[in-house]
Amino acid sequence: MGVAVYSDEFKREAVKQVVEGGHPVAEVASRLVVSSKSIYTWLRDGHGRSRSSKTTETMDGLRDAVVRLKNKLKRTRKSEIFCEKRPEYFAKASE
Numbered sequence: 001m002g003v004a005v006y007s008d009e010f011k012r013e014a015v016k017q018v019v020e021g022g023h024p025v026a027e028v029a030s031r032l033v034v035s036s037k038s039i040y041t042w043l044r045d046g047h048g049r050s051r052s053s054k055t056t057e058t059m060d061g062l063r064d065a066v067v068r069l070k071n072k073l074k075r076t077r078k079s080e081i082f083c084e085k086r087p088e089y090f091a092k093a094s095e
Helices: 008-019 025-032 036-045 054-094
Strands: none
């Protein structure tokens, strides 16, 4: 038995029936004569989404914001640690 190769358009249409049409995966798989596992894989891989969609752009913007905030938090924590240790530093320096 060989491995079936489906076009991206076929995959998108199958995912569209599940996501937008609200049909159960098992029903779509049966109707299209593919395995449910294949449809779940296509869902996970994002075949139902357009790569240039507004959602993708929004997610990219959110990821960038999270990275910036994590870096800022890291800098703030370093500053807090320095400020906590500073009295000890200056006490040792004056001796």
